[in-house]
Every structure is written in structure tokens, then in C-alpha cells.
Amino acid sequence: MEDEPPPQGVSAKALEATLLSALKMLDVGKWPIFSLCSSEEIKLIRQACVFGSAGNEVLYTTENDEVFVLGMNCSGCLGTGDMQSTIEPRRLDSLCGKKIACLSYGSGPHVVLATEEGEVYTWGHNAYSQLGNGTTNHGFVPCQVSTNLVNKKVIEVACGSHHSMVLTSDGEVYTWGYNNSGQVGSGSTANQPIPRRVTSCLQNKIVVNIACGQMCSMAVVENGEVYVWGYNGNGQLGLGSSGNQPTPCRIAALQGIRVQRVACGYAHTLVLTDEGQIYAWGANSYGQLGTGNKSNQSYPTTVIVDKDRVIEIAACHSAHTSAAKTQSGQVYMWGQCRGQSVTFPHLTHFACTDDVFACFATPAVMWRLLSVEPDDHLTVAQSLKKEFDNPETADLKFLVDGKYIHVHKVLLKIRCEHFRSILNNDDEIIEMSEFSYPVYRAFLEYLYTDNIRLPPEDAIGLLDLATLYRENRLKKLCQQTIKQGICEENAIALLSAAVKYEAQDLEEFCFRFCINHLTVVTQTQGFADMDHDLLKNFISKASRVGAFRN
Known part of the structure; x- marks a missing residue:
């Protein structure tokens, strides 16, 4: 079939430009906070992260690598130098041109991000030293975290409620912040004011993925083993018990199973294996484990998502919601969904897991930094x-x-x-x-x-x-x-x-x-x-x- 000609009155070049623009736009309209932005501002967005206790803060970047924030500004989490809320986007000059690679946030909230160069910046709530700068003073502007990270390239960041974790390009994990349950993995329960490498049984392991629950931490190593530490009152560490773990411990129940990714909810955990299967454990009061009931599980339990292979799992430490995407592009959700409990994976009409959190999670936040690549020209x-x-x-x-x-x-x-x-x-x-x-x-x-x-x-x-x-x-x-x-x-x-x-x-x-x-x-x-x-x-x-x- 031949291509149809463009509509009368629209040149082929103009139509092509419109299509390019549509391809480059980030679909952020499902998050309520973006109703504060004009359509012209939204068209320029290339990366975005909605965060905060009610989804009332957002950071986004534009096609020119400028960084903007708007929202409530709790604990100075917008990084604007003050605690004033704003319904107009405000530019963060110190981050413009930095090219943000990944971002995470806590409950205070505090923000941790890494640039494409591997530098780490933090700001916001800091009552538990979760900014890693050695103090407990709130950070009102983004500051680089360099202690023990000099000459290290950070490639992934994760935040719990009040602790922070980063992964370096050589497979090392560093943590800092609140440690009442051993979530920084140091072996004690003293808060950790600066980044320190997590060692113990991770000493000679190469870590490839990290995640944080509210007060626990997870790491996947290159051979597919999963190591966990921190709070375990709901069995979210998957060790078959409910005792806290102050240092990393391997999940023995996953012996022989190669895990590729781990994702943490408020108090539950999901992992994705190299065979495209999901295992879940931890709190289940909203059905967030997808097992068909609301009983907590302290051991990994298989989650059945139709018969298709799963390629992506999603969870967020501020929510009791779970999501997954299959190889055929179908998106499922379960757990707390707008106040209701969905105990089995439910097929949605969405095309991406991000939309699950925009429309059904409480609060309506993002589980990751949402990005789109510009394609002004063909490489x-x-x-x-x-x-x-x-x-x-x-x-x-x-x-x-x-x-x-x-x-x-x-x-x-x-x-x-x-x-x-x-x-x-x-x-x-x-x-x-x-x-x-x-x-x-x-x-x-x-x-x-x-x-x-x-x-x-x-x-x-x-x-x-x-x-x-x-x-x-x-x-x-x-x-x-x-x-x-x-x-x-x-x-x-x-x-x-x-x-x-x-x-x-x-x-x-x-x-x-x-x-x-x-x-x-x-x-x-x-x-x-x-x-x-x-x-x-x-x-x-x-x-x-x-x-x-x-």
C-alpha cells in the first residue's frame, strides 16, 4: 500500500516536523502537578521525576539540558535555596548542563541524583544525614557528595525513607543516612553521616543493581544472587524470618535462580529473573505480592503474570503498588490501586509501567526518572x-x-x-x-x-x-x-x-x-x-x- 499524501494545506515538511515533535514529547499529563505547566513548557520536557509525600514536587529537564523544579518545596527539596513553594517553574542553575543520568528521592523528602559523568548531588531533608555531607542540616541547594566517592563513577542511585545508596561503575555499593534498623549495612544501628562502602559478604562481589524499601536495602550481584539488609518486620528481606539484618545477607531461598533486577515497595520486594519470572515477598496487606491473598510472606513466592515473559518490574518505596510489563508489551498492576486492594496481577490498558503509578498509586509519584531521547537528526x-x-x-x-x-x-x-x-x-x-x-x-x-x-x-x-x-x-x-x-x-x-x-x-x-x-x-x-x-x-x-x- 502506498503512503497517503499529507492533508491538504499541510506541507510534507511541516507534517514531518510535527511527527518529530510528537516523538520527542514526554507524556507527563497523567501526573496532576503538570497541570501547573503550560503546554509550551511541557513540549520542551525531556526528563521528569514527580516525588514528595503527595506527589506535589517535580524536577524536570528540557531539550537544552536546563533543570527546572516546582511544587510545595517541603524541607527545601526543590533545591532553590529557600523553602518557598512555587507554581511557576524555577530553574536550578547549578544543575543546568549537567545531564542527569538517574535520580531517587526519600520521604522527607531528600533527593539524590547522578550525572552522566558519575557525579552525585543531594539536597532536601537531612535530619538523619541522608544527604551524605556529614551534617544534619537540611540542604536547600544541590551539593556534590564527594567524600569516599572521589574517582568513582556512580551509575545508579536509590533512596529509602531516610537513607541513601549508590552503585559505582566498578560494582561497589556506598550507603549513608538513617540506620535505626541496619539499612546502611554497616553492622551497627548508628546513623552514617557520610558515604561508606558496604562490605561484609559484598566485599569481593560485583553489584549490578540496587534498590531500597522504606528502611531496607537490596543488591543484585553479577551472578544473579540477591543480598539484603535492614528492617525485616514484614519479611521484606526474604530470609524466612522477621529479624532485622545489620549487614548484607544472601537470600538462600533463591539458590539456583538468577535474578536480573530488584524493585522495592514500601515494605515488599519484587525480583525479576533471567527467565522472565517474578518472585515477591514481604508485606501484603493490599495484595501487593500478587499472590491472591493478603498474607505477608517472608520467603520468595512466584507471581504469575499470565503466561508471558516479564521484562520489567516496578515498585516505589512510598507506595504499596506493584507493576510489570511483559515481552508482548502488556502492563499489569496489583496491590494498592486508588484505595482498593488488587491481589492478583490485573491487565491494564497502559503502554508503560510509569502510567500505573501516575493513575493508581498513592501518592501519584514516579518510580523512576522518566526520560525521552531527542531525535532531531538521524545518526x-x-x-x-x-x-x-x-x-x-x-x-x-x-x-x-x-x-x-x-x-x-x-x-x-x-x-x-x-x-x-x-x-x-x-x-x-x-x-x-x-x-x-x-x-x-x-x-x-x-x-x-x-x-x-x-x-x-x-x-x-x-x-x-x-x-x-x-x-x-x-x-x-x-x-x-x-x-x-x-x-x-x-x-x-x-x-x-x-x-x-x-x-x-x-x-x-x-x-x-x-x-x-x-x-x-x-x-x-x-x-x-x-x-x-x-x-x-x-x-x-x-x-x-x-x-x-x-
């Missing part, structure tokens, strides 16, 4: 992506399964050693019969975009191609795609492919998935049709890891 990578399969500029066609794929010889030669050796200048059409059309198209598109878009079953064919063409990075991407799409029905087929193509990491992943879902996997047709040698090796290996013990 080299974007330009190449746009030209894939473009017959107007292509000088070569592949014929696969009766369909043409249009490409550019020079790009293929630059990107792939295989094509560098086989392509001739006089080639116009090349027929390909070794691989299916979806597989070969995905391969050629990968050369233009560095990404692949394929279901896991087709990714097996692409893995075969990547092996044949010695494209090691493509092999890794195929393995990631297969991991994301694994289920009980296709697990054996994917395991067989991993063995065939000597993808050891993928083989180990598929084997572990089969063991974790052994009862269902052994009842599938794939298991019944399993190659004899593969079955023999599978049973032997499963036996060694104790899969058949009573």
Missing part, C-alpha cells in the same frame, strides 16, 4: 537502519523462498567477512536456498542494525547461520533471543540446538530451565522425541545435580 546508525531493504538505493538483491531482499554491496562487505570474499561487482541477484526467508532477512537486517528480530524457534536457524559464517557476536544475540523465548514446550528443542551449535552458555541455561521445570518438560512431545544420545546425557547430568532425589 549514522539510524540512517543505515532506514536504508535496509530499500529498492531505491540498493544495488543487490537476494532471492530467498521467492522473495527479494534489497541490500547494498559495500555495506555487506564492510560488515561481514563472508560477503567480502564472495561478492563481485557485477552481482545483481543472488539466490539463497540454504536458509529460510525469515532467517536470512534477519541476518541481513542485523548487518544494518546490530540487532535481531526473530522468534526463538527461528533464532535457532540464525544461530546455524552465525556459526557457519563465523559471526560470534550474532551467535551471542541469538542465544539471548532463545533465552528470552524459552518455555516448557520448546525447552528440549532449544537445548538440542545449543548442543548442536556448541553454544555452551545457552546449553547451560536451557539445561537449568529444564531442571527447574522438569515435571512439565518431561511430559512434552519434545522430550518424547529427544535424540537418544542427548537424552542419555541429559539424564546423567540431571542425576548429578540431584534432580531425581526423593
Whole structure:
């Protein structure tokens, strides 16, 4: 179908500019505080975070990297140098041009942010030294936190009610602030006025993700283990008890499960595994664990979100609300939703988890810094992506399964050693019969975009191609795609492919998935049709890891 012409009276260029503007706008209208801003001001917003005890404060950045704030200004949390509330956006000159990478906030509130350079700035409530400047005086303007963070690049920040935590690029965790329940992980309950590294059993671990509940802290390390410390009165540490923990402790109940992300609510915890599953524990008085009841849980409990793979979890330490997004783009919510208790994950009409907190959480805050990237011009990578399969500029066609794929010889030669050796200048059409059309198209598109878009079953064919063409990075991407799409029905087929193509990491992943879902996997047709040698090796290996013990 041909593109329709633009409406009469609107030039193509004007229409394109309108579309670009729409792409760049941040959808913040669902948060009530933005009703104080004009439509012109909202159009310029590129990052925003609504925070405070009632969602009455906001910080946002514009396309020129200017930083503005407005709202109630409790405890000087707007950073304007005073405690005056404002319904007009006020500019924070000290942060303009800094390029904010991440931001978190406490209950006072206090604010902690990191720039793209890895610098940390704090301001606001400070009665418990949560600003990390060694005092208990409120901070009315953003000040850089440098003690013990010199030459450290901070890549993630998290705040509890009155304590702060940051993660550095080398996998170290630093904490400071309120410590009545051991939430700074120092081994005592004395407040910590300046950043200190959390050591104990994290000493030799590389941390990849952090989160804070009201008075507890969490860290995920690179091998997927979860370490927890602080207040545990509702079982939010997942240790099977309700005693506080003054130093990091590994959650033993998650043994053999690789966690990728952790998110904390007021007194409950969610984690997301590499298999796209959610586990939850802690307080459950509003159904925020998604287990169908309101009983607290001190052990990790599986949360069933339809049958789709989950790719994102969301929670906020000021709320009793949980949210998740699946691979197909569906958004679910559960817990306290505008005063009601939703005890099972409920499918919403939203496109992102952020909207759950805007419309249903109490208060209506943001669980993360909301961002949009400007796209005033196409980068080299974007330009190449746009030209894939473009017959107007292509000088070569592949014929696969009766369909043409249009490409550019020079790009293929630059990107792939295989094509560098086989392509001739006089080639116009090349027929390909070794691989299916979806597989070969995905391969050629990968050369233009560095990404692949394929279901896991087709990714097996692409893995075969990547092996044949010695494209090691493509092999890794195929393995990631297969991991994301694994289920009980296709697990054996994917395991067989991993063995065939000597993808050891993928083989180990598929084997572990089969063991974790052994009862269902052994009842599938794939298991019944399993190659004899593969079955023999599978049973032997499963036996060694104790899969058949009573």
C-alpha cells in the first residue's frame, strides 16, 4: 500500500516536523502537578521525576539540558535555596548542563541524583544525614557528595525513607543516612553521616543493581544472587524470618535462580529473573505480592503474570503498588490501586509501567526518572537502519523462498567477512536456498542494525547461520533471543540446538530451565522425541545435580 499524501494545506515538511515533535514529547499529563505547566513548557520536557509525600514536587529537564523544579518545596527539596513553594517553574542553575543520568528521592523528602559523568548531588531533608555531607542540616541547594566517592563513577542511585545508596561503575555499593534498623549495612544501628562502602559478604562481589524499601536495602550481584539488609518486620528481606539484618545477607531461598533486577515497595520486594519470572515477598496487606491473598510472606513466592515473559518490574518505596510489563508489551498492576486492594496481577490498558503509578498509586509519584531521547537528526546508525531493504538505493538483491531482499554491496562487505570474499561487482541477484526467508532477512537486517528480530524457534536457524559464517557476536544475540523465548514446550528443542551449535552458555541455561521445570518438560512431545544420545546425557547430568532425589 502506498503512503497517503499529507492533508491538504499541510506541507510534507511541516507534517514531518510535527511527527518529530510528537516523538520527542514526554507524556507527563497523567501526573496532576503538570497541570501547573503550560503546554509550551511541557513540549520542551525531556526528563521528569514527580516525588514528595503527595506527589506535589517535580524536577524536570528540557531539550537544552536546563533543570527546572516546582511544587510545595517541603524541607527545601526543590533545591532553590529557600523553602518557598512555587507554581511557576524555577530553574536550578547549578544543575543546568549537567545531564542527569538517574535520580531517587526519600520521604522527607531528600533527593539524590547522578550525572552522566558519575557525579552525585543531594539536597532536601537531612535530619538523619541522608544527604551524605556529614551534617544534619537540611540542604536547600544541590551539593556534590564527594567524600569516599572521589574517582568513582556512580551509575545508579536509590533512596529509602531516610537513607541513601549508590552503585559505582566498578560494582561497589556506598550507603549513608538513617540506620535505626541496619539499612546502611554497616553492622551497627548508628546513623552514617557520610558515604561508606558496604562490605561484609559484598566485599569481593560485583553489584549490578540496587534498590531500597522504606528502611531496607537490596543488591543484585553479577551472578544473579540477591543480598539484603535492614528492617525485616514484614519479611521484606526474604530470609524466612522477621529479624532485622545489620549487614548484607544472601537470600538462600533463591539458590539456583538468577535474578536480573530488584524493585522495592514500601515494605515488599519484587525480583525479576533471567527467565522472565517474578518472585515477591514481604508485606501484603493490599495484595501487593500478587499472590491472591493478603498474607505477608517472608520467603520468595512466584507471581504469575499470565503466561508471558516479564521484562520489567516496578515498585516505589512510598507506595504499596506493584507493576510489570511483559515481552508482548502488556502492563499489569496489583496491590494498592486508588484505595482498593488488587491481589492478583490485573491487565491494564497502559503502554508503560510509569502510567500505573501516575493513575493508581498513592501518592501519584514516579518510580523512576522518566526520560525521552531527542531525535532531531538521524545518526549514522539510524540512517543505515532506514536504508535496509530499500529498492531505491540498493544495488543487490537476494532471492530467498521467492522473495527479494534489497541490500547494498559495500555495506555487506564492510560488515561481514563472508560477503567480502564472495561478492563481485557485477552481482545483481543472488539466490539463497540454504536458509529460510525469515532467517536470512534477519541476518541481513542485523548487518544494518546490530540487532535481531526473530522468534526463538527461528533464532535457532540464525544461530546455524552465525556459526557457519563465523559471526560470534550474532551467535551471542541469538542465544539471548532463545533465552528470552524459552518455555516448557520448546525447552528440549532449544537445548538440542545449543548442543548442536556448541553454544555452551545457552546449553547451560536451557539445561537449568529444564531442571527447574522438569515435571512439565518431561511430559512434552519434545522430550518424547529427544535424540537418544542427548537424552542419555541429559539424564546423567540431571542425576548429578540431584534432580531425581526423593
